[in-house]
Amino acid sequence: MDSHQLLIDHISEIVSLDDSIKSLIRERFIPRHLKKKEMLLYKGDVSHHMRFIAEGCLRNYNIDENAQEHILQFAVKGWWINDLYSYLTETPATFFIQALEDSVVLQISKNELTKLFDEAPALERFYRIKFENAYVALQNRTIHGMSKPIEERYSDFRNTYPEIEQRVPQFMIASYLGITPESLSRVRKRMSSK
Amino acid sequence: MDSHQLLIDHISEIVSLDDSIKSLIRERFIPRHLKKKEMLLYKGDVSHHMRFIAEGCLRNYNIDENAQEHILQFAVKGWWINDLYSYLTETPATFFIQALEDSVVLQISKNELTKLFDEAPALERFYRIKFENAYVALQNRTIHGMSKPIEERYSDFRNTYPEIEQRVPQFMIASYLGITPESLSRVRKRMSSK
DNA sequence: CGATTTTTTGAATCATATCAACGTACGTGG
DNA sequence: CCACGTACGTTGATATGATTCAAAAAATCG
Numbered sequence: 001m002d003s004h005q006l007l008i009d010h011i012s013e014i015v016s017l018d019d020s021i022k023s024l025i026r027e028r029f030i031p032r033h034l035k036k037k038e039m040l041l042y043k044g045d046v047s048h049h050m051r052f053i054a055e056g057c058l059r060n061y062n063i064d065e066n067a068q069e070h071i072l073q074f075a076v077k078g079w080w081i082n083d084l085y086s087y088l089t090e091t092p093a094t095f096f097i098q099a100l101e102d103s104v105v106l107q108i109s110k111n112e113l114t115k116l117f118d119e120a121p122a123l124e125r126f127y128r129i130k131f132e133n134a135y136v137a138l139q140n141r142t143i144h145g146m147s148k149p150i151e152e153r154y155s156d157f158r159n160t161y162p163e164i165e166q167r168v169p170q171f172m173i174a175s176y177l178g179i180t181p182e183s184l185s186r187v188r189k190r191m192s193s194k
Numbered sequence: 195m196d197s198h199q200l201l202i203d204h205i206s207e208i209v210s211l212d213d214s215i216k217s218l219i220r221e222r223f224i225p226r227h228l229k230k231k232e233m234l235l236y237k238g239d240v241s242h243h244m245r246f247i248a249e250g251c252l253r254n255y256n257i258d259e260n261a262q263e264h265i266l267q268f269a270v271k272g273w274w275i276n277d278l279y280s281y282l283t284e285t286p287a288t289f290f291i292q293a294l295e296d297s298v299v300l301q302i303s304k305n306e307l308t309k310l311f312d313e314a315p316a317l318e319r320f321y322r323i324k325f326e327n328a329y330v331a332l333q334n335r336t337i338h339g340m341s342k343p344i345e346e347r348y349s350d351f352r353n354t355y356p357e358i359e360q361r362v363p364q365f366m367i368a369s370y371l372g373i374t375p376e377s378l379s380r381v382r383k384r385m386s387s388k
Numbered sequence: 389c390g391a392t393t394t395t396t397t398g399a400a401t402c403a404t405a406t407c408a409a410c411g412t413a414c415g416t417g418g
Numbered sequence: 419c420c421a422c423g424t425a426c427g428t429t430g431a432t433a434t435g436a437t438t439c440a441a442a443a444a445a446t447c448g
Contacts, residue, residue, distance in 0.1 A: 062337055070341045072333065085330045095337075121315055124322060131325035136279045138332050139266065143256055143289075145339070146372035147264045150404085169426065178341075183404055185428055344436090363394065377436055379396055395444070405434070412427075418420090 003031055003054035007106055010052070010078055014129050015122040024116060029106040034058075034099040040081075041097040047086040049107035053079050056103025057167050061175070062095040071176040074100075074164045080130070081105075100168060145178065150187055153177055197225055197248035201300055204246070204272055208323050209316040218310060223300040228252075228293040234275075235291040241280040243301035247273050250297025251361050255369070256289040265370040268294075268358045274324070275299075294362060339372065344381055347371055 004026045011017060011025070029052065034040060040058060041047055058081050060073040072095060075081040086093040087110060108116070117124040144153060154177060158165050165173070174184035198220045205211060205219070223246065228234060234252060235241055252275050254267040266289060269275040280287035281304060302310070311318040338347060348371060352359050359367070368378035 062341065064341045068341065070337060072337050084326060084333065088326055088330065117319075121318075124315075124319060125311075128318060128322035128325060131322060131329055132278060132282055135325055135329045135332065136282065138329060138336060139278065142332060142336050142339070143264060143266050145336070147256065147258045147262065171426070180405060181427075182406080182429085186404090189428080365394065374437060375395070376397085376438080380436090383396080389448100391447085393444100393446070395442105397442080398440090400438085402437075403435095406432080408430090410427105410429080412425100414423100414425080416421100416423090418422095 003104055003106055004029060006054050006078065007052050011123070011126050015126045017120070017122060021120045021122065024119065028112045028116060029108045032105045032107055034103045034105065036099055036102050038099045039096060040099060040105065041083060041086075041093055041095075043094060043096050044092045045086075046090055047083045047093050048090075048109050049082075050087065050110070050113055051081050051105045051107045053077055053081060054104040054106050056099060056101045056105075057164070058097055058099050058103055058105075059168075059172065060095055060097050069175055070178070071172055074161065074168060074172075074176065076163055076167075080134075100172075150177065150179060150183070151191060154184070154187055155191075197298055197300055198223060200248050200272065201246050205317070205320050209320045211314070211316060215314045215316065218313065222306045222310060223302045226299045226301055228297045228299065230293055230295050232293045233290060234293060234299065235277060235280075235287055235289075237288060237290050238286045239280075240284055241277045241287050242284075242303050243276075244281065244304070244307055245275050246300045247271055247275060248298040248300055250293060250295045250299075251358070252291055252293050252297055252299075253362075253366065254289055254291050263369055264372070265366055268355065268362060268366075268370065270357055270361075274328075294366075344371065344373060344377070345385060348378070348381055348385075 007029060008017065008022050008025055017025070031054070032040075034056070040051070043063070053075055055077055057074065057076045059071050060075070060081055060083070061069050061071045063069055073081065081097055083093040083095055083097065085091070090110075117127075144156060148156070154173075157173065157177065170184060170188075171181040174181045177184065179187075201223060202211065202216050202219055211219070225248070226234075228250070234245070237257070247269055249271055251268065251270045253265050254269070254275055254277070255263050255265045257263055267275065275291055277287040277289055277291065279285070284304075311321075338350060342350070348367075351367065351371065364378060364382075365375040368375045371378065373381075
């Protein structure tokens with residue numbers, strides 16, 4: 001299936017789009033092809049685009065003062081990925097976005113998207129609902145991250161993102177869970193022995 | 195200043211409202227008065243309203259299987275508070291909302307708000323932007339929560355929410371930060387000795 | 389003021405981090 | 419297609435930091 005069709009189907013699951021809007025989406029969302037390990041956004045640059053993943057897998061991560069990586073989000077086909085703070089405020093990004101596999105991203109500039117909102121209120125509604133959902137999902141992660149033991153957080157991760165578990169190296173999952181690779185290895189050992 | 199004016203000013207910081215919408219807001223957002231410790235929402239009930247705090251201070255918290263409280267959010271005048279997942283999906287709430295001081299909340303039912311979105315697209319835009327910002331703020335909390343040492347998370351909290359620091363007991367701040375009250379007490383001691 | 393809640397302190401315990409070494413898998417160039 | 423190198427995963431020993439439990443001190447409320 002072509003990338004734009006995937007995007008249109010994705011949006012149509014939430015709001016209905018008439019044909020003129022569908023053409024606008026096809027026109028204004030520009031595909032970008034990334035090779036494995038290629039960077040989509042660097043910390044320090046401003047994120048000028050909203051981005052939808054049509055193919056592949058990416059990660060969103062930060063590098064702290066001690067050169068430690070912390071993964072905030074994995075994203076695969078059908079997900080959105082961005083440094084939203086940078087995008088919304090047009091300030092330098094606070095994290096990196098990198099392809100973990102060869103990937104295709106559809107992106108639209110903020111200017112274009114803002115124009116689209118006026119032409120297509122349904123699209124604005126789509127983003128409202130999308131952000132509501134994203135907020136809720138993140139809230140769940142935040143509260144579970146602090147209350148549940150690691151074993152449980154890890155199995156939650158596996159259940160919630162089974163595709164990602166397969167495609168991403170273990171040390172990155174450890175980073176996402178906020179523990180060291182050694183600890184995750186031991187957690188897995190404990191779990192498999194039961 | 196009257197509660198509705200506060201809400202209207204709050205919304206007007208982000209989108210412009212014409213007078214007819216302002217009247218609708220005055221009509222449809224219903225004030226609710228809460229005494230200190232009074233519950234606004236119980237875990238297990240469905241949250242049918244969107245809620246804006248006109249006065250006071252509330253908290254949003256979970257109680258886990260071990261009867262441990264985990265505070266997800268504090269909110270004061272000018273903030274919104276809800277169990278969004280419950281509100282959006284009309285399923286039982288996964289956490290509690292309680293007044294920490296005598297408080298006034300303006301609330302509107304989901305039905306009414308959905309109707310308002312059709313009458314006032316500016317309002318829908320307001321919520322889109324609001325959720326974007328909320329998402330970003332929560333994302334920051336999530337990533338800093340996992341990367342920064344506790345001392346730093348505590349001073350970030352103090353800097354970000356100076357009002358709340360004053361008004362909320364220390365053991366609740368510990369709960370928000372995801373540590374025990376004893377640990378927070380020791381962190382404070384270490385910090386003050388420098 | 390007395391009662392209750394909150395904060396502090398101490399000692400023992402537990403979980404994860406850290407550091408270092410070893411094992412394994414993968415893919416690239418010869 | 420094999421061999422080597424690099425990246426990833428596992429394991430062990432030790433260190434660190436937060437938790438737990440218990441009790442005392444301080445603050446708050448009626």
